[in-house]
Amino acid sequence: MNAKNDPMNESHPEHPEEFYEKLAELFGQEKADWARLPYEERMKELERLHAAFNTPDDLSYWPPELGGDADAVERSEPFPK
Amino acid sequence: MAFIPLKQGRDAGTLVMFVVEPMTTPLQFYRLFRDLLREQGVRALLTSGMACVEYGIQETTKDTDWIIHPDDFEKLVSLLCRQEKGLSGANWRISYRGIFGAPLDREYHLGGWTSHLIIQDVPSSEEQRLDFFGQPPRLTAEKAFAVSGDELADELVVAQMKKTDRDKDWPMVEALCDLVGSRKNAEALLHARSPDLLKALWTTASEDQRKTLMKRRPLLVEMDTPRFGLRKCLAAERTLWEEVNKGRYRRFQHEWKQFIRRWRGQNDFAWPVSASFDRQHDLVCGAVRQHELPLEPLGGAEGRMKIVENAQSVIVEIYGDDVGLLETITPPLEEMLP
Numbered sequence: 154m155n156a157k158n159d160p161m162n163e164s165h166p167e168h169p170e171e172f173y174e175k176l177a178e179l180f181g182q183e184k185a186d187w188a189r190l191p192y193e194e195r196m197k198e199l200e201r202l203h204a205a206f207n208t209p210d211d212l213s214y215w216p217p218e219l220g221g222d223a224d225a226v227e228r229s230e231p232f233p234k
Numbered sequence: 235m236a237f238i239p240l241k242q243g244r245d246a247g248t249l250v251m252f253v254v255e256p257m258t259t260p261l262q263f264y265r266l267f268r269d270l271l272r273e274q275g276v277r278a279l280l281t282s283g284m285a286c287v288e289y290g291i292q293e294t295t296k297d298t299d300w301i302i303h304p305d306d307f308e309k310l311v312s313l314l315c316r317q318e319k320g321l322s323g324a325n326w327r328i329s330y331r332g333i334f335g336a337p338l339d340r341e342y343h344l345g346g347w348t349s350h351l352i353i354q355d356v357p358s359s360e361e362q363r364l365d366f367f368g369q370p371p372r373l374t375a376e377k378a379f380a381v382s383g384d385e386l387a388d389e390l391v392v393a394q395m396k397k398t399d400r401d402k403d404w405p406m407v408e409a410l411c412d413l414v415g416s417r418k419n420a421e422a423l424l425h426a427r428s429p430d431l432l433k434a435l436w437t438t439a440s441e442d443q444r445k446t447l448m449k450r451r452p453l454l455v456e457m458d459t460p461r462f463g464l465r466k467c468l469a470a471e472r473t474l475w476e477e478v479n480k481g482r483y484r485r486f487q488h489e490w491k492q493f494i495r496r497w498r499g500q501n502d503f504a505w506p507v508s509a510s511f512d513r514q515h516d517l518v519c520g521a522v523r524q525h526e527l528p529l530e531p532l533g534g535a536e537g538r539m540k541i542v543e544n545a546q547s548v549i550v551e552i553y554g555d556d557v558g559l560l561e562t563i564t565p566p567l568e569e570m571l572p
Contacts, residue, residue, distance in 0.1 A: 168413065171412070172412055187292050204259070
């Protein structure tokens with residue numbers, strides 16, 4: 154991590170307003186508002202979200218050889234990274 | 235550390251007793267793990283969803299994805315074995331996941347395989363899922379480490395990794411490019427997804443930058459000399475990336491399934507196993523070599539080209555065989571499958 158990409162660096166400049174507008178356009182106003190929060194508050198809010206919701210695991214399907222759903226691997230959509 | 239109540243009294247009149255145990259949240263765990271990697275000298279970059287979070291783009295994934303320098307896998311395995319030691323150690327529980335992937339082994343990671351672990355650092359915490367890349371998809375580790383800071387993958391490294399066939403990843407690519415573009419970095423032109431952002435970035439790029447970037451992303455030719463239309467080219471280009479990702483993934487999946495079938499044919503086959511991590515690691519490292527999991531399923535330049543050609547055939551099926559469209563939207567092989 155360096156000064157350029159360290160989000161915790163307090164000297165890190167605020168993003169331009171257009172960036173938050175872009176986030177609102179792409180992901181909705183709630184996530185844009187989250188991005189505007191100071192770093193520590195953003196992370197606290199994310200902890201709250203993590204505690205409240207169980208996020209899907211896109212690598213969780215098991216292949217038939219290991220007792221999983223035989224078709225799941227073949228039709229798995231979407232594929233992992 | 236957060237604390238949770240394990241037991242409490244039922245009657246209002248009785249003293250309520252709490253037994254508390256520490257638990258680690260996914261964010262706390264990622265920082266803990268990052269610090270361990272740093273302390274042990276394992277060169278690693280946080281990438282994917284958790285990196286987006288660090289950049290202010292919210293993803294609610296709890297997994298952490300790490301690009302590990304290919305020369306540091308042994309150090310990583312040592313670190314994990316040490317963390318698992320009880321009494322004098324941290325007493326973590328660590329397992330390879332029962333999904334497809336290779337061991338934390340330099341040779342396999344150089345061939346593009348990934349490794350997937352579950353770690354429980356304290357009994358009351360949820361299991362932490364970690365994915366490791368020695369050669370991140372669509373990039374090389376060398377490039378990723380060269381352009382990134384010490385611990386966080388550069389925005390455009392994350393953007394390149396996000397060119398998957400999952401719908402949720404593409405808005406991330408655009409947001410990351412917008413962020414990079416706001417610093418007047420013309421390289422965002424390599425990944426930006428909307429005509430508006432592309433046009434804004436194009437105006438800030440010098441003539442030399444435009445020429446250089448056009449070689450890496452031929453679609454940029456549409457900025458000055460539109461022929462097929464930017465929207466059509468962007469849609470076709472995304473489909474191409476998606477199909478290339480599917481083709482790449484299928485190769486790994488196919489080889490892994492063949493390997494598992496060979497391994498399973500053995501009388502004493504057992505996987506995953508509840509053994510210490512060093513034994514799991516030895517077992518899977520032995521198995522991949524004994525049952526010949528190929529090191530490099532993509533098969534060199536020829537195999538990679540075949541994946542791109544298959545993806546191009548999907549483009550022709552969808553968009554027709556307009557002369558020049560494929561050339562306009564297809565990045566060089568070293569950009570798609572280095």
